[in-house]
Amino acid sequence: MVAAKKTKKTHESINNRLALVMKSGKYTLGYKTVLKSLRSSKDERMVEYLYFVVLDGKLIIIANNCPPLRKSEIEYYAMLCKVGVHHYNGNNVDLGTACGKYFRVCCLSIVEPGDSDILKSVPGDH
Amino acid sequence: MVKFLKPNKAVIVLQGRYAGRKAVIVKSFDEGTRDRPYGHCLVAGIKKYPSKVIRKDSAKKTAKKSRVKCFVKLVNYQHLMPTRYTLDVDLKDVVTADVLQTKDKKVAACKATKERFEERFKTGKNRWFFTKLRF
Numbered sequence: 145m146v147a148a149k150k151t152k153k154t155h156e157s158i159n160n161r162l163a164l165v166m167k168s169g170k171y172t173l174g175y176k177t178v179l180k181s182l183r184s185s186k187d188e189r190m191v192e193y194l195y196f197v198v199l200d201g202k203l204i205i206i207a208n209n210c211p212p213l214r215k216s217e218i219e220y221y222a223m224l225c226k227v228g229v230h231h232y233n234g235n236n237v238d239l240g241t242a243c244g245k246y247f248r249v250c251c252l253s254i255v256e257p258g259d260s261d262i263l264k265s266v267p268g269d270h
Numbered sequence: 271m272v273k274f275l276k277p278n279k280a281v282i283v284l285q286g287r288y289a290g291r292k293a294v295i296v297k298s299f300d301e302g303t304r305d306r307p308y309g310h311c312l313v314a315g316i317k318k319y320p321s322k323v324i325r326k327d328s329a330k331k332t333a334k335k336s337r338v339k340c341f342v343k344l345v346n347y348q349h350l351m352p353t354r355y356t357l358d359v360d361l362k363d364v365v366t367a368d369v370l371q372t373k374d375k376k377v378a379a380c381k382a383t384k385e386r387f388e389e390r391f392k393t394g395k396n397r398w399f400f401t402k403l404r405f
Contacts, residue, residue: 224272
């Protein structure tokens with residue numbers, strides 16, 4: 145009973161933190177961009193030289209109904225670049241709702257947390 | 271956030287004629303170039319893996335079984351699967367970006383990487399790299 149309550153409370157807090165990131169920070173949604181953000185490097189570069197904005201992932205969140213092969217692939221990439229992965233307690237419909245979107249989100253990558261403290265409070269469980 | 275698509279990283283090619291082959295990154299172009307405005311890298315990989323060598327084989331047979339056939343290619347990052355393995359074979363002087371312009375330069379580069387790969391295979395190190403990926 146106590147355990148169930150505790151997960152609900154932390155679950156809500158993750159949702160709150162995600163909402164704050166959506167409002168104030170930078171993020172990308174979707175498998176392709178998550179992998180792109182994991183591949184890119186951290187070096188400071190001149191923005192005008194680039195054709196696109198460089199996104200550099202700091203925390204990855206994966207929904208619980210993500211196909212296992214895709215989940216393992218994202219986890220492996222995250223292991224290689226030492227980025228935390230958080231397994232969201234909900235499926236892609238819930239994760240989309242938590243992001244405030246009307247579509248399903250299976251995985252997302254947080255680039256800049258903005259005002260949120262999600263990077264400190266959600267350490268990422270490998 | 272650590273960058274991992276660096277030279278000497280072992281990767282697996284996912285698309286194209288060499289899909290499923292293991293390769294090593296020689297040079298990476300993160301920002302891309304004018305012709306290829308996406309992140310890509312120059313890889314040198316194994317086209318034909320060396321066969322299994324057993325103790326019973328004669329020297330001539332061992333030499334024949336340890337042959338490696340190589341390829342050199344520019345591959346998009348999206349078409350590679352990085353691994354946690356590295357292969358530190360010095361290919362920077364042999365495999366450069368201008369090697370892919372003419373056929374005979376490419377053949378010469380492939381021959382040189384073939385020699386380097388074969389001598390590395392004979393020492394018995396990096397055994398994972400020289401085994402075929404089963405799928």
